[in-house]
Structure formats: structure tokens, C-alpha cells
Amino acid sequence: MKIYLDGNFVEKEDAKVSVYDHGLLYGDGVFEGIRAYDGVVFKLEEHIERLYDSADSIAMKIPASKVEMEEIVIETLKSNNLKDAYIRLVVTRGVGDLGLDPRKCPKATIFCIAENMKPLLGEDGIKVITSSIRRLPVDVLNPAVKSLNYLNSILAKIQANYAGVDEAFLLDSEGYVAEGTGDNVFVIKNGKIKTPPLSSSVLKGITRDTVVDLAKEAGYTIIEEKMTLHDLFVADEIFITGTAAELIHVVEIDGRIINNGKLGPVTKDLSDRFKEIRSKIGKKYIE
Ligand code: PMP
Known part of the structure; x- marks a missing residue:
């Protein structure tokens, strides 16, 4: 290597x-x-x-x-x-x-x-807890900066490990949903897709931006809006996005089962669309 x-x-x-x-x-x-x-x-x-x-x-x-x-x-x-x-x-x-x-x-x-690394889509979904560790506020160390200091995320990940789940979501300093330890969060309710705005202490994920574009192209209503835990608890579907994660659906959040623990239709549609374009947008280096 x-x-x-x-x-x-x-x-x-x-x-x-x-x-x-x-x-x-x-x-x-x-x-x-x-x-x-x-x-x-x-x-x-x-x-x-x-x-x-x-x-x-x-x-x-x-x-x-x-x-x-x-x-x-x-x-x-x-x-x-x-x-x-x-x-x-x-x-x-x-x-x-x-x-x-x-x-x-x-x-x-x-x-x-x-x-x-082979693409890893189509997993069984993930279980998530809300971490008691808050995401760094934008006026302390803005999560928009992808810095080498990942302790904030690591502390939340340790909590997820102790709780026996796959991932933790962090809230921002005001209590709104921010992001996962290495991924952005999307929520679907009544056909409408929401993701937290950059002001909610999130990294401007490149997969996040891609999914927003794909959702718009497909005719979905997609908005950036501050969200509370209530929005997660009553969601029809929740999924995360990230370079490593791609799109993965959440089956459980703080003990509540989402969409009967199954991959939902909107997440599946967006995930299929992502799979379709992922080898087409970018820099080609092998003919
Ligand atoms: N949030 C955090 C904290 C991350 O580390 C990542 C991974 N880079 C993401 C979100 C997702 O960003 P991207 O889609 O660009 O990988």
C-alpha cells in the first residue's frame, strides 16, 4: 500500500x-x-x-x-x-x-x-440514541470546519457504544437536532423532507448536499429547518448521510421504533437515486 x-x-x-x-x-x-x-x-x-x-x-x-x-x-x-x-x-x-x-x-x-472500499448500501438500518454531549456551538469551534479535533463526536460515540447502539445524534447548544458523530440527519414526515440548517451546528455534508439536489430533482419538498427531538420521535422515516455511510435508515431513536423498523419508501427512493449517480458525478481517473 x-x-x-x-x-x-x-x-x-x-x-x-x-x-x-x-x-x-x-x-x-x-x-x-x-x-x-x-x-x-x-x-x-x-x-x-x-x-x-x-x-x-x-x-x-x-x-x-x-x-x-x-x-x-x-x-x-x-x-x-x-x-x-x-x-x-x-x-x-x-x-x-x-x-x-x-x-x-x-x-x-x-x-x-x-x-x-466497496459500496455498503442496503444495510439493516441503525439504532440511535440522543447524546447528552452537545455539538460544538458555531461560536466556539464551528462544525463547518472539518478539523482533526473530533473529540466532540468521539464522546458522543462512546455514549452510543455504552448504550449498545450504532450511532448517537448530538443536539446543538439550544437543544435543536444537529447531526450524528460523522453524518447528517434527515427526517421525513407526511412526505416532506427536513434536515437541520447550517446554523444548527452541522457540517455542510457533501452527501447532504447531493441528497438535497436529488430530492428536489425528484419533486420532493425538502427544507432546511431547525428540528427538536419531538420531530424525530414522530417521524415517518429518518436517515443519515455521509461519505462513509452514504444513506442509512434509522430503525430506532431513543427506544422508539421508526417505520416499524423497516426501510421507508422515501429513504429507499433517495438511496436508489444516490446509487444511480454516485459513480457519475466527479473526477474520472480510469477509462
Ligand atoms: N457531519 C460530520 C461531523 C462528519 O464528520 C461528516 C463526515 N465527513 C458528515 C457530517 C457528512 O459529511 P459528508 O457527506 O461530506 O461526508
Whole structure:
């Protein structure tokens, strides 16, 4: 397996960063999780844009152009002969001293890992709890920044683990539904689809945006609206979206069974539409 690290392709055993890298010492860095389907990198440009937005927000300069970053992803896939893959593209603040001041880190570190991953749709659905850990407020560390510091999500995931369920939803600081630990939330009620707005402490998910577009094209009413737990408890269907998750339906939320524990018609329709387009939108790198 070849990993891209600061201009070179190295074997997994040699893909090492310094213990003085602030990405490790402080979670000071940004990243993207990206998928490739059948030789096409799904929405690569959008992922690179979001990576740059995350970096700009934390005043970190990525030492490569957007086009070069796209090439890094594609070269990593090609070096590993991967047609279907999960890709992790990371930019850390780089090597500094033990103080947190980023001015001590002259150059950001870039690495890219690509692993084989077949599409995983059509699962049995997931059980979810609401975490008592609130999602970071937008005025503390905006969840729009896909930073390396995932402790907020990890604490919620630990609660889900203790509760014996698959995933946890976090509420925002005002008590409105925000998102899952690594995914966005959608609710269907009376044929209408809702997802929390960006002001509810959510990442602007690329799968979220794709599903919104697909739903509009299919003629559904889809709106961004603040939601409470009540909206989840009375939902006809709930599903999550994410690069790794794609679309997965929720069968249980805080002990309440959703849609008799079955995949609902709207989720199925959107999931089928997603499967249809996922290898068609993005950057083709294998003919
Ligand atoms: N929210 C969080 C906290 C995430 O980590 C992710 C995964 N990147 C998402 C939402 C979904 O975003 P995307 O569809 O771009 O993967």
C-alpha cells in the first residue's frame, strides 16, 4: 500500500509524521473523507473546496494548489490500483515546538491514504440514541470546519457504544437536532423532507448536499429547518448521510421504533437515486 506523504509515496510502515506535528499535539489540522466509485472520485472538487475553506477558517496555508491537491488524491488511487476506495486527505499544521502557537510551524504536512472500499448500501438500518454531549456551538469551534479535533463526536460515540447502539445524534447548544458523530440527519414526515440548517451546528455534508439536489430533482419538498427531538420521535422515516455511510435508515431513536423498523419508501427512493449517480458525478481517473 502506497501512502502519499509530503511529496513522496511511501509504504504504510514508513508513513510516519513527527511527534512535534501540531496535528497530533493539538488536533490542529483539517481533513476530508472522500469516496471513489468505479474509477470516479465522487465530487472531488467540492471536497477540495471544503478542505480549503476549513484551512482558511483556521488560518492555515495548504502548501499546494487546489489542482495539485486533486492530483495527490488521484495519484494515490492510481498508485494503489484502486477503482472503489475510501480516501483520507489530511493537512496538519506541521512540525513546531511544544507550544500551541501555529507561527512555530513553518510548513503544513500533507498526507493521503486510499483503501479499498466497496459500496455498503442496503444495510439493516441503525439504532440511535440522543447524546447528552452537545455539538460544538458555531461560536466556539464551528462544525463547518472539518478539523482533526473530533473529540466532540468521539464522546458522543462512546455514549452510543455504552448504550449498545450504532450511532448517537448530538443536539446543538439550544437543544435543536444537529447531526450524528460523522453524518447528517434527515427526517421525513407526511412526505416532506427536513434536515437541520447550517446554523444548527452541522457540517455542510457533501452527501447532504447531493441528497438535497436529488430530492428536489425528484419533486420532493425538502427544507432546511431547525428540528427538536419531538420531530424525530414522530417521524415517518429518518436517515443519515455521509461519505462513509452514504444513506442509512434509522430503525430506532431513543427506544422508539421508526417505520416499524423497516426501510421507508422515501429513504429507499433517495438511496436508489444516490446509487444511480454516485459513480457519475466527479473526477474520472480510469477509462
Ligand atoms: N457531519 C460530520 C461531523 C462528519 O464528520 C461528516 C463526515 N465527513 C458528515 C457530517 C457528512 O459529511 P459528508 O457527506 O461530506 O461526508
